[in-house]
Amino acid sequence: MRILVCVKRVPAPGAKILVTEDGQDVDAAHLGFTTSPHEECALEEAVQIAEREGGEVTVLTLGEAAAEEQLRYAASVGAHNAVLIPTDGEPWDPQRTARAISQAITDLEAADGAFDLILFGNESADSGGFQVGVRCAYALGRPIVNGIKGIEFADGVASARREIDGGYEVYEVPLPAVFGVKEGINLPRYPTMKGRLASKKVEVASMELQADSGGLARVRLHRPEEQVSETVILGTGADAAGAVCDLLEELGVL
Amino acid sequence: MTLLVVLEHDRGDLADASLEALTAGRGLAAANGWPMHAVIVGANGENLASDAAKYGAEVSHVVGHDMLVDFGPEAWGESVAQLARSIDAGAVMASGTERGNEVLAQIAARLDEPFVANCVTVTPGDPWEITRVQWGGSLLEDTTLVAGMKLLTYGHHSLEPSPADSAGDGSTIAFTPELDATLARTIVQDRTVLTKGVTLATAPVVVSGGRGVGSAEGFGPLEELAELLGGRVGCSRAVTNNGWRPHSDQVGQTGTRIAPEIYIATGISGAIQHWVGAMASKNILAINTDAEANMVVKAGHAVIADLHQVVPAIIDEVKKRKGLA
Incomplete structure (x- = not known):
């Protein structure tokens, strides 16, 4: 099975997230970078499927040159091929991003054959636009379902599970198919030393692509106004139980 | 022009998030001087027209088709896109739930229009000025939107639903989309409920x-x-x-x-x-x-x-x- 996974490089914030002075981006001066969590799980799923069903995993990202770090990471946990669509570092809007990725997929398939399965993250951790995967699938004329937390195959059909409140629903989607994957579909592995070493040798293919911008233009990022409220300390030990129960009664839940 | 609000439901069981969407949509429609209409896709949807009216929808478009019994992102997206085109809607919106964002993305792909997910405030004008959620709500993004048809979702839990001062009369208009049989490929085939009663999302x-x-x-x-x-x-x-x-x-x-x-x-x-x-x-x-x-x-x-x-x-x-x- 030929599988493509599309990932995004995002900052890894801890307890607080800061914005640059011009308001155009997250201030990542003191932050590391990571693969957006849903996509990290999409990658793990692709590698597991290839291990189970046989096949090859290609990982693709659109971003600044530094995004090579996430491609090498993907290679260190089992991706076979890596593709970078370089940008100038400015954030691309969702339509522009989807146009470039769709074009890249078309070109990759023309060269090496169609992908049976294409996985995206359900939404990126940073901009959270909820649309690039859907736009690409539509451009390629392929089915897509989002929110997927389980995929199995039988007779050219992917049986995909999606979580709903208190349960799940099942879709039976013929291949080739595209899915938006959510964290929880698996627990991503950590790279082994052998994997890390091997990833250094993987060739990262660069695809220079231009695409028209869409109708959304960022003005600025800012932090929401925080409601500053004093925390009421109900106690410092087991003897706080009475005060906690008073609060629960006051709120009508006890 | 009209503002369309897509309601989310399973066989007539309305999602609470849709009441938020109607509440937000009412304000946005008024700001534009447009009427607000509801869109109800899928089986038993006509039962929801009275809820939509209570929250200010003038009319509900009940979208019916043999393929539209259970949820399917492609079939729902295609249906609403056809309806929006046929009435020349100025904007289509939903609540920013899993399905709401997915259906709007499907519409956006089909119409090749921008889609703004999880808005907090929307100010019509030239261009429209929007504040939306990034990083799940840790940051806000101010953005401008230039589009033929405006497609957006409101962040779930970003406002309290409230009924309209003057309710609509609950009238409905039937709409039958033309759906290619291949779109059946992404319709829900089976549904399993594991937890009865309160769930993590709804527990008090x-x-x-x-x-x-x-x-x-x-x-x-x-x-x-x-x-x-x-x-x-x-x-x-x-x-x-x-x-x-x-x-x-x-x-x-x-x-x-x-x-x-x-x-x-x-x-x-x-x-x-x-x-x-x-x-x-x-x-x-x-x-x-x-x-x-x-x-x-x-x-x-x-x-x-x-x-x-x-x-x-x-x-x-x-x-x-x-x-x-």
Whole structure:
């Protein structure tokens, strides 16, 4: 099975997230970078499927040159091929991003054959636009379902599970198919030393692509106004139980 | 021009989030001087027209087709896109739920228009000025929107639903889309409900544990407390990454967004990823040994102590007050 996974490089914030002075981006001066969590799980799923069903995993990202770090990471946990669509570092809007990725997929398939399965993250951790995967699938004329937390195959059909409140629903989607994957579909592995070493040798293919911008233009990022409220300390030990129960009664839940 | 609000339901069971969408849509329609219409796709949808009217929809478009019984993102997106085109809608919106965002993305792909997910404020003009959520709510993005048809979702839990001062009369217009048979490929085939009654997303009380709980077994007392209060157990991402709880219990940006009456967060430091899933809670009680933890600083109430001592004491006190001990 030929599988493509599309990932995004995002900052890894801890307890607080800061914005640059011009308001155009997250201030990542003191932050590391990571693969957006849903996509990290999409990658793990692709590698597991290839291990189970046989096949090859290609990982693709659109971003600044530094995004090579996430491609090498993907290679260190089992991706076979890596593709970078370089940008100038400015954030691309969702339509522009989807146009470039769709074009890249078309070109990759023309060269090496169609992908049976294409996985995206359900939404990126940073901009959270909820649309690039859907736009690409539509451009390629392929089915897509989002929110997927389980995929199995039988007779050219992917049986995909999606979580709903208190349960799940099942879709039976013929291949080739595209899915938006959510964290929880698996627990991503950590790279082994052998994997890390091997990833250094993987060739990262660069695809220079231009695409028209869409109708959304960022003005600025800012932090929401925080409601500053004093925390009421109900106690410092087991003897706080009475005060906690008073609060629960006051709120009508006890 | 018209503002269309897509309602989310399963065979006539309306999602609460859709009432938020109607409430937000009413304001946006008024700001444009447009009427608000509801769109109801799928089986038994006509029963929802009276709810839509109560929240200010002038008319409900009931979209019917043999293929439109259960949810299917492609078939729903194609149907609403055809309806929006046929009435020359000025904007289409929904609540920013999983399905709401998915259907709007499908419409956007089909019409090749921009789509703005999880808006907080929308100001029509030239161009439209929008504030939307990034990082699950840790940051806001001001953006301008230039589009033929405006496509957007409102962030779920970003406002309280309220009925309109003057309700519509509940009238409906039937619409039958032309759907290619291939779109059946993404329609729900089966549905399994594992949890009856309150779920993590809807529970009035959520008792959550983080790294500080220390082990899978450590969640026993949290389970007991949640059950006594008619609530559910939640957890942080560190806990699911350690395999102590299933991912379906995870509260956070990549887990479940909750809005309970009270969120009891024990042994949770409150990293951004977790906080944005819990911040819509009406009240937060943090139990943590670290008085400087982000969760403690942001909570309305806190107990600065070891959860392994405090939680059993709370259980005893709750039992006493309920006459169980």
